[in-house]
Amino acid sequence: MLYYMDYPYMFEIETTLKSKKGSRNNLNLVLTNSIASPSSKNIPTDLVKLNGIKVNKITRQEQDFVYEIKGSLSTDKLTIEIDKKTRIENMKNYLAYIILSLLFKKIYALDCKIVSFNEDFFKVIVPAAGLINVERDLKDMEFTLNHIINSSLDVKVNQNKDSYTINIPSVGQGKIFYPVPSNTAELKLAIIKSFEKTDKGLEITFQTGDKAYNYLLLKNKEIIEIKNLINYEGENIVDEINFTKRSLEDLKDELYDLKTNVYKYYLDLINEDVYEIDGKKFLTHNIKEIFIKDLKLMIDSFDADFKFITNPKDENSEFILKNSLEEIDDLDLIKELQNIYPFNYEIKKQYIYGEIKDEYRERLKELIDRYIYSKLNK
Structure with a gap:
């Protein structure tokens, strides 16, 4: 024992x-x-x-x-x-490592070994990884890992004297030398932060839990507050729109208490077509669909000016809102947003454009869709 x-x-x-x-x-x-x-x-x-x-x-x-x-x-x-915090983070990261090891063994018949670790991240190495298509296969591996997390699979630990093994349904079983959580859902999220091929093999750095969540979502967050949005006869009038930077930590309790998916507007955005104007890629979406949702966060992928236009193919019809960021203290975001929807009228031919980085588009689509959408709709 x-x-x-x-x-x-x-x-x-x-x-x-x-x-x-x-x-x-x-x-x-x-x-x-x-x-x-x-x-x-x-x-x-x-x-x-x-x-x-x-x-x-x-x-x-x-x-x-x-x-x-x-x-x-x-x-x-x-x-x-x-230290309680370190132990819990270690348990999550170690379980993610065990799952990755089982997947590499099951799919590629390859071993996965720990290189270094701390409470923030794990670095592992996969020797003889020449057959792995890094871009494609690691993307699939990350997807599978998060699917296992979101499936809330029980982690059974079996003891034989001082030897311990775990069994995860549909994943496999293997030896463990450190405690792990009892359910995969406790990991919340897993992201592969970086990878590098060396002469020793493929080194992969990954992160789980709140630290992975914060890494993905907390960098240069922008929260949008809409004071008033009026539409008549196909014309869009914006009285006031303020942008503010605010830590997601301040909003955590509010966001987690919501029963609806506060990120639905963003998931809709990243699933739409990308248009190109003057050599720049823009993402388009109907304004009604955005603002009628529980609008909360604007992620830094949208780093260009926002344009409200009456005709997406006529640049002369656009109303340009310069990307001006100001700190607004004590913003009661949820209360303000509750005052602006639902709309009682149709908005036609109104679109919002925002420049988006390609590398964020697919990543957020796959990770946020699986994790946040499922969490906030439970």
């Missing part, structure tokens, strides 16, 4: 010292069990304190655990503490 495997959410425990040796600068304390994992390059590292003193290294010797610290202890009664 291993406490750190059987009780992954135990973050503090009192224990008794079995023996100790060494000097003040390098003191080794022998304990009979540990809620923290042993130090290893192959599994995540917990942040551990022993009676408030940082633990530099943990090794396992047969059935005992040796804690290495710098300092002295005046008592044999010890309290082990591990």
Whole structure:
């Protein structure tokens, strides 16, 4: 029985010292069990304190655990503490790594090994990855990984003495050496941040959970507040539109409480056709479809001026709104938006154009559609 495997959410425990040796600068304390994992390059590292003193290294010797610290202890009664946030992030990343390993083994008959990790990301390497089409296959792998996450599959952990294996329906089974969440949905989201082919193989860096979510959505967010939008006889009049930058962290509770999908307008946008004007690619969508939805966030993919036009093929009919960003404090976004819809009239031939980066278009379509849409409609 291993406490750190059987009780992954135990973050503090009192224990008794079995023996100790060494000097003040390098003191080794022998304990009979540990809620923290042993130090290893192959599994995540917990942040551990022993009676408030940082633990530099943990090794396992047969059935005992040796804690290495710098300092002295005046008592044999010890309290082990591990950092809760780091442990939970490590568990998510480790489960994603295990799933990736099972997929590479199942699909390509290739191994996947850990190179480095911290609570923010994991880096793995796939040796002999010459047969992998990096752009296509990693895209498919990321899609499959998120499909597994969104499928809310139970993760069964089986124990045989000090050996642990997991079984994920439709994915496979394999050995684990660090605790994992009990359901794939706890990962929330997984993104492959980067990859590089080296002489040792294909190195892949990925991220999961809220950190992946924030990486994708928090960079240079723009929130749009529409004071008034009036339409008559095919003409669009915009009285006031303000842009503001605001951290999604400030909106998290509000967004998660909504029952409707606040990103639906954006998902609609990225599924529309891309038009080209003067050599620039623009995305077009009916204004009614955008503003009648729960409009909340404007992602930085739309980094050009916005144009309201009465005829998408006649540039002279456009009303150009310059991309002016101003900070607006204490903006009650949801209350303001509730005052502007639903519309009681039809808007015809009205389109909004925004320049969009190609690399964001497909990525957001695949990832946000699967993750946020499903989460906010549960």
